Every structure is written in C-alpha cells, then in structure tokens.
Amino acid sequence: MRTVSFITLGCKVNQYETEAMEEKFVQSGYKVQGPDDLSDIYVINTCTVTNLSDRKSRQMIRKCRRNNEGAIVVVVGCLAQTAPQDVEEMEEVDIIIGTTGKMDVVDAVEEFDGSKKARVESLKxxxxxxxxxxxxxxxxxxxxxxxxxxxxxxxxxxxxxxxxxxxxxxxxxxxxxxxxxxxxxxxxxxxxxxxxxxxxxxxxxxxxxxxxxxxxxxxxxxxxxxxxxxxxxxxxxxxxxxxxxxxxxDHFHISLQSGSDTVLKRMNRKYNTREYKDTVERVRKFFPDAGITTDIIVGFPEETEEEFQESFNFCKEVNFSKIHIFPYSMRKGTPATKMKQVDSRVKKERAKRLSLLEEELRYAFMDSFVGKDLEVLFEREVDGVSDGLSSNYIRVEKEAINISNEIMKVSIKNRINDKLRGI
Ligand code: SF4
Missing domain, CATH: 3.30.750.210 (Transcription Regulator spoIIAA)
Structure with missing residues (x-):
C-alpha cells in the first residue's frame, strides 16, 4: 500500500481542503500517515498570506524532501498559485497544483513519470x-x-x-x-x-x-x-x-483590522468605525451575550501614534471578547508594501500595549458569566475534567467524565486563567 503524508499551512479553508484530498487518497487505496512519517508521497498545502508564510511553506517542502529522497513531493495551494515559477525552480518539488484542481491530486500523482509537472490554472x-x-x-x-x-x-x-x-x-x-x-x-x-x-x-x-x-x-x-x-x-x-x-x-468574528478611519482607508477596507460600531450594537440587540471577536493589525504602514491610539480606544469602546493581534507583516505584490513602513520596534511595542488591553477585555467578558449558566459542547477530557466551548466561544470546564460531544448547561462558578469553571 502506498503511503501519503500531508502538511497544511494557513487557514481553515486549507485545512478543509486537506481533509478532502486525504479522503481522495484513501478512496484510491493509499494509507494516510503523519506529517513526519516516512511516506511515498508528501502533499504540502501551502499558504502565502505573509512573507513569513511563504518562508514556512518553503521550509516544509525542503523538510519533506529530506524525509525521503525518493518520495513524490506535491506542492499545492496559495504559494503555488501566486508564485508557480519560484516553486517550480525548487529542486525538491515534483508536482505543482494551484488553489484549484486540488481534487485532481491523486491523478497527478499516478500520472507522474519523473518529470516535473505544473498544473496551475488561471483564476479568471x-x-x-x-x-x-x-x-x-x-x-x-x-x-x-x-x-x-x-x-x-x-x-x-x-x-x-x-x-x-x-x-x-x-x-x-x-x-x-x-x-x-x-x-x-x-x-x-x-x-x-x-x-x-x-x-x-x-x-x-x-x-x-x-x-x-x-x-x-x-x-x-x-x-x-x-x-x-x-x-x-x-x-x-x-x-x-x-x-x-x-x-x-452567538459568536461573531468581525474583522476590524484597525479602529482608525484613516488607517481603514489606506487599507481599502469598505467601512468606517461608525458603521462598525452600529453593527456591533445591532448584534448585541439580537444576541445580548454575543462574543464579538476581531483581528487587528498594528503598525500598518504610515500608522501614527495618534492613529494607533484611536484604534486602541475604539477596541476598548467596542468591548471585544477577544482580539487577534497581528503586527503588520509585508506581503510582496500588494500596494501596502509601497507605503512608508513603521519601525519594527514601534510595531512590537504597540502590539504589546494592545495585548494588555485585550487580556483585560477578554477576562472581563468571561467574568461577566460567573453566576450564570452557559451551554457547553464538551470536546475532551483530562484527569476527570471535561472542557468545551460555549456558544459565545468561551472555554468552560467541569468535573465530569464521558460527556464528550454532549451539549450541557453549566452553572459558572469562577474563572481560572483562560477558562471558566462550573458545575
Ligand atoms: S477581505 Fe481583504 S483581508 Fe480578507 S481575504 Fe479579502 S482582500 Fe484579504
């Protein structure tokens, strides 16, 4: 039986697409193994969202080739789509597939005759x-x-x-x-x-x-x-x-990216902070306990101290339940790379300031449920304690066994770091 390993970088969509490719291989009689195992085929589902993701994708390609010199190395996904020639030039690579045609991966492997093949379609x-x-x-x-x-x-x-x-x-x-x-x-x-x-x-x-x-x-x-x-x-x-x-x-992840209107304009986002705030209020009218999470980029090109402060204050005003903070990272081929860049120390310092606020807001949101009930879908169990997520995306634990995949009401007693605990 031929064996295949998958390495997935990037977002949930990539993870989903890896699952679909795995299924294709299994249906065709292959055995799926772990990413570090010695396999006949390696499929690297790449990401290109930042320059760093490109680097990581390339590192994984090299690592797979080192794992087995004789393997077929297939590179699929976003990096292959945006930079097919660069990927083709890598001697570790045998087959290149873009973001479409991932479902043809088994055919591509079975038709492989030792000469490098690229199947990257135009997305038009x-x-x-x-x-x-x-x-x-x-x-x-x-x-x-x-x-x-x-x-x-x-x-x-x-x-x-x-x-x-x-x-x-x-x-x-x-x-x-x-x-x-x-x-x-x-x-x-x-x-x-x-x-x-x-x-x-x-x-x-x-x-x-x-x-x-x-x-x-x-x-x-x-x-x-x-x-x-x-x-x-x-x-x-x-x-x-x-x-x-x-x-x-009642969990809405609404990407804000910046709480400064001038920065939002430079980002070419299609809303302003007033519209965003109105939306959040609307959500809370329909879902009063909603967890509202977001992404914020700090140190976007030309971001001044005043703009950062506006963004910081806006995050506080919206009262997010969680913020994913990303110091701006340059992405080759996008307009923002041509703008004046913010010093990396300044970016780091702003990210730190915002992360202190983020923790404060997140804990305050969690604490507001102490003394109340939350419905939890339990996922896993360690040493007699089970935990899972509430509908509004808070991790909750309670002492109980054999309740994985059950939805149960939990009466919240206290918070221990990043989890609520109840009975
Ligand atoms: S909405 Fe903006 S940030 Fe999101 S994928 Fe589209 S271009 Fe990228």
Missing part, C-alpha cells in the same frame, strides 16, 4: 471546485467550505490573487455534506470560506442567511457557527432570521 473563469469531506477525525466541530475567493482587494492582502474571484457552493451540496457530517454524530458545523459574507453574490437570488436556515433544518445539527463575517452582512434581517433558527451561535 474558475467555478467553485466541489470537494467532499465526509470523515473528520478527532474533533467535535466540522468545517464546511461554502465559498471561495475574495473581491475586496484590501491593500495589504494577496488572497484575491491566490484565490481568485468569489464563487459560492451550491446550497444542495452544502446540505448533503451537512447531512453526512450529522450522520457521523457531529453537533456543530462551522461555515467557512475565504470571504463567507459574500456567499451567493455570484449566484443571484441567494445569500448566506439562506444557507444557515437550510442547514438549521437538519435535525441533529445543534449549532451553526460562522468562521468570520463582515460587518455589512449583519443586517437586522440577517440577525432576526439567524436568531429564529435557534442554532446560529
């Missing part, structure tokens, strides 16, 4: 590539990819070039996959994509909320989570219909 006319994932190992949450591509062209982001224009998955195929996932006993589904909020824009008369409602009709699926969402999608109608399903989790 591509359609949503249907993939099937029906077996997910070791987790209580299953991702379903519903969308690909992005039309936003934020000034720091390479993704529209790596993933192409937006394209949405057929709702019937989403339903079928959700049914398969339910059959395996999963209770929570995460709807994921590159820019989930744009779901349906290429299809016409359908939108993300229709997908949520459709999946919500499936008995046994108890929770539907969105991997992230854009502020403009969270209209009164969306929130009302989402709440009515009774299954949409």
């Amino acid at each position: 006319e591509v359609e949503f590539e249907e993939m099937k994932v029906s077996k997910i190992e070791d987790r209580t949450r299953a991702n379903i990819k519903i969308q690909d591509g992005c039309n936003q062209f934020c000034s720091y982001c390479i993704i529209p070039y790596a993933r192409g224009r937006i394209r949405s998955r057929d709702i019937n195929n989403i339903r079928e996959e959700a049914l398969r996932i339910r059959e395996q006993g999963y209770k929570e589904i995460v709807l994921t994509g590159i820019h989930v909020a744009s779901y349906g824009k290429d299809l016409g008369d359908i939108a993300l909320i229709d997908v949520i409602e459709e999946v919500a009709t499936i008995e046994g699926i108890e929770r539907i989570r969105l991997s992230s969402i854009e502020e403009s999608a969270l209209t009164n109608e969306f929130l009302e219909r989402g709440r009515t399903t009774g299954k949409l989790t």
Whole structure:
C-alpha cells in the first residue's frame, strides 16, 4: 500500500481542503500517515498570506524532501498559485497544483513519470471546485467550505490573487455534506470560506442567511457557527432570521483590522468605525451575550501614534471578547508594501500595549458569566475534567467524565486563567 503524508499551512479553508484530498487518497487505496512519517508521497498545502508564510511553506517542502529522497513531493495551494515559477525552480518539488484542481491530486500523482509537472490554472473563469469531506477525525466541530475567493482587494492582502474571484457552493451540496457530517454524530458545523459574507453574490437570488436556515433544518445539527463575517452582512434581517433558527451561535468574528478611519482607508477596507460600531450594537440587540471577536493589525504602514491610539480606544469602546493581534507583516505584490513602513520596534511595542488591553477585555467578558449558566459542547477530557466551548466561544470546564460531544448547561462558578469553571 502506498503511503501519503500531508502538511497544511494557513487557514481553515486549507485545512478543509486537506481533509478532502486525504479522503481522495484513501478512496484510491493509499494509507494516510503523519506529517513526519516516512511516506511515498508528501502533499504540502501551502499558504502565502505573509512573507513569513511563504518562508514556512518553503521550509516544509525542503523538510519533506529530506524525509525521503525518493518520495513524490506535491506542492499545492496559495504559494503555488501566486508564485508557480519560484516553486517550480525548487529542486525538491515534483508536482505543482494551484488553489484549484486540488481534487485532481491523486491523478497527478499516478500520472507522474519523473518529470516535473505544473498544473496551475488561471483564476479568471474558475467555478467553485466541489470537494467532499465526509470523515473528520478527532474533533467535535466540522468545517464546511461554502465559498471561495475574495473581491475586496484590501491593500495589504494577496488572497484575491491566490484565490481568485468569489464563487459560492451550491446550497444542495452544502446540505448533503451537512447531512453526512450529522450522520457521523457531529453537533456543530462551522461555515467557512475565504470571504463567507459574500456567499451567493455570484449566484443571484441567494445569500448566506439562506444557507444557515437550510442547514438549521437538519435535525441533529445543534449549532451553526460562522468562521468570520463582515460587518455589512449583519443586517437586522440577517440577525432576526439567524436568531429564529435557534442554532446560529452567538459568536461573531468581525474583522476590524484597525479602529482608525484613516488607517481603514489606506487599507481599502469598505467601512468606517461608525458603521462598525452600529453593527456591533445591532448584534448585541439580537444576541445580548454575543462574543464579538476581531483581528487587528498594528503598525500598518504610515500608522501614527495618534492613529494607533484611536484604534486602541475604539477596541476598548467596542468591548471585544477577544482580539487577534497581528503586527503588520509585508506581503510582496500588494500596494501596502509601497507605503512608508513603521519601525519594527514601534510595531512590537504597540502590539504589546494592545495585548494588555485585550487580556483585560477578554477576562472581563468571561467574568461577566460567573453566576450564570452557559451551554457547553464538551470536546475532551483530562484527569476527570471535561472542557468545551460555549456558544459565545468561551472555554468552560467541569468535573465530569464521558460527556464528550454532549451539549450541557453549566452553572459558572469562577474563572481560572483562560477558562471558566462550573458545575
Ligand atoms: S477581505 Fe481583504 S483581508 Fe480578507 S481575504 Fe479579502 S482582500 Fe484579504
């Protein structure tokens, strides 16, 4: 039996696509092994979101070749798509596939005759590539990819070039996959994509909320989570219909990137802080306990101390339950690289200041649930203590065994560092 190892870099969409490729190999009679095992084939699903991700992707390619000089090394994904020639020049690489055609990976391996092959398509006319994932190992949450591509062209982001224009998955195929996932006993589904909020824009008369409602009709699926969402999608109608399903989790990851209007403009983001704040208030009207999480870039080119302070104050005002902080990292090929860069020490110092605020806000949010009840989907158990996530994305633990994959009400007693504890 031929063996294959996978190495996945980057986002949830890449993880999903790796799962789909693994399944293809298994169906074709291959054995999937761990990433460090000695295998006949290595598939590296690359990421290119920052220069650092490029570097890591290349390191992994070299490492796989070192693992087995005689293996077939396949490089797929975003780095292969945006820099096919560079990847082709790497002597460690045998087969190159971009962000489309990942489902042809087994054919590419079986047709390999020893001479380097590149299969990188132009993304101009591509359609949503249907993939099937029906077996997910070791987790209580299953991702379903519903969308690909992005039309936003934020000034720091390479993704529209790596993933192409937006394209949405057929709702019937989403339903079928959700049914398969339910059959395996999963209770929570995460709807994921590159820019989930744009779901349906290429299809016409359908939108993300229709997908949520459709999946919500499936008995046994108890929770539907969105991997992230854009502020403009969270209209009164969306929130009302989402709440009515009774299954949409009250956790919204709404990427802000900066709380300064002038920085947002330079980033080519399509909203301002007033609109963002209005959205958050709207969300809290429909979901009073909502966990609102975000991403913030600090030290974006030309960011002044005043702009950083505006961003800092805005984060405080919005009262996020968690912030992912990214010191700006240059991405070759994007307009932001041509702007005046902020000194790396300044970036570090700003990231540190914001992370102190982040911890304060996160703990205050968690503490506000002490004395209340939270519904928790339990995931794992260590030494008689089980833990899992609440609907609004707080990690909660309680003393109990054999409750993995159960949703239970927990009465919260206190907080221990990054977890709430209850009975
Ligand atoms: S919305 Fe902006 S940051 Fe997100 S993938 Fe699209 S271009 Fe990149």
